[in-house]
Amino acid sequence: MSAFRSKVLVVGMDGLRFDRLLALDAPVLAGLRSTGAYGTSRLPYGEAGTPRTESPGEVVPKTPEPGDGGRVIRSRTDSGPGWSSIATGAWPDKHGVVDNGFGSPQFQKFPDFLTRAKRARPGLTTSAFFSWAALAEHGAFGPAIDHRFVLDGYAVGWATADKQVAEAAERHLAEDDPDAIFVYLGDTDEVAHDLGPHCPEYAAALQTQDAYLGRLLDTIRARPSYREERWTVLVTTDHGHVDEGGHGGTSDEERTVFVIAARLGADLGGRPLDGPRLVDVGPTALAALGVPIDPDWDLDGAPLDL
Numbered sequence: 001m002s003a004f005r006s007k008v009l010v011v012g013m014d015g016l017r018f019d020r021l022l023a024l025d026a027p028v029l030a031g032l033r034s035t036g037a038y039g040t041s042r043l044p045y046g047e048a049g050t051p052r053t054e055s056p057g058e059v060v061p062k063t064p065e066p067g068d069g070g071r072v073i074r075s076r077t078d079s080g081p082g083w084s085s086i087a088t089g090a091w092p093d094k095h096g097v098v099d100n101g102f103g104s105p106q107f108q109k110f111p112d113f114l115t116r117a118k119r120a121r122p123g124l125t126t127s128a129f130f131s132w133a134a135l136a137e138h139g140a141f142g143p144a145i146d147h148r149f150v151l152d153g154y155a156v157g158w159a160t161a162d163k164q165v166a167e168a169a170e171r172h173l174a175e176d177d178p179d180a181i182f183v184y185l186g187d188t189d190e191v192a193h194d195l196g197p198h199c200p201e202y203a204a205a206l207q208t209q210d211a212y213l214g215r216l217l218d219t220i221r222a223r224p225s226y227r228e229e230r231w232t233v234l235v236t237t238d239h240g241h242v243d244e245g246g247h248g249g250t251s252d253e254e255r256t257v258f259v260i261a262a263r264l265g266a267d268l269g270g271r272p273l274d275g276p277r278l279v280d281v282g283p284t285a286l287a288a289l290g291v292p293i294d295p296d297w298d299l300d301g302a303p304l305d306l
């Protein structure tokens with residue numbers, strides 16, 4: 001039996017385009033890529049040409065896969081569907097969030113991975129820090145999570161909210177003992193909506209979020225019990241952006257998402273992951289914690305091979 005205590009940090013950066021991430025200077029994320037494993041995939045949903053937060057109309061088939069029965073998923077490439085898929089390990093036709101209206105969420109049947117971890121192993125401590133209050137209001141990250149730190153980014157301002165979220169998560173990692181923690185940073189999305197993902201302001205927002213991530217990792221490494229812990233770190237996004245800024249539709253720029261996975265203190269070699277999907281994030285976190293995935297959960301994702 002391993003003497004190590006397995007722990008997981010999942011960091012979500014809203015509306016972060018992977019090609020921009022590669023092009024821009026983000027040293028902490030570059031370090032995680034070089035010592036971790038990473039890849040991109042395209043969201044299996046998206047609807048062209050409709051305004052933000054409107055309900056879905058067109059059906060966009062996902063890339064057919066053996067055994068999927070020709071399943072189609074009606075959803076916009078918006079934050080609600082993206083974060084709900086990351087949280088639950090299921091796609092929008094299952095968790096029910098197809099746009100930012102959260103019309104008929106199914107989070108009782110498809111709870112977030114932190115809630116699942118707690119149910120499977122009540123001794124675990126689970127935590128979530130985020131500034132998009134809708135994720136708490138509608139239960140994408142549910143009330144059974146031990147520590148929920150929730151700000152309203154619209155009221156506080158997204159950059160300020162990110163700072164406060166990062167500082168609160170940093171304190172929590174230093175002073176408490178979370179086993180699984182989700183941290184959301186949102187200014188990249190806000191800036192891209194205003195100015196697009198090719199401006200210096202987007203680069204600066206990414207740089208700032210990268211620095212927050214670095215502080216979280218430094219705080220983990222400084223934990224007195226760090227040598228007895230095995231930390232898996234996952235970084236992902238919910239959707240991309242068109243060049244002019246905005247999302248919801250079917251373009252590759254909007255549908256391309258990424259997952260970066262790393263084990264602190266271990267070298268995974270910077271190897272490619274084969275099309276990691278948003279729905280794989282939760283199962284990967286659960287697997288890292290030693291929580292087996294129950295087929296009865298009917299998840300779409302599976303643990304990534306790290």
Ligand SMILES: [Zn+2]
Nearest residue numbers: 014015079238
């Ligand atoms: Zn978003």
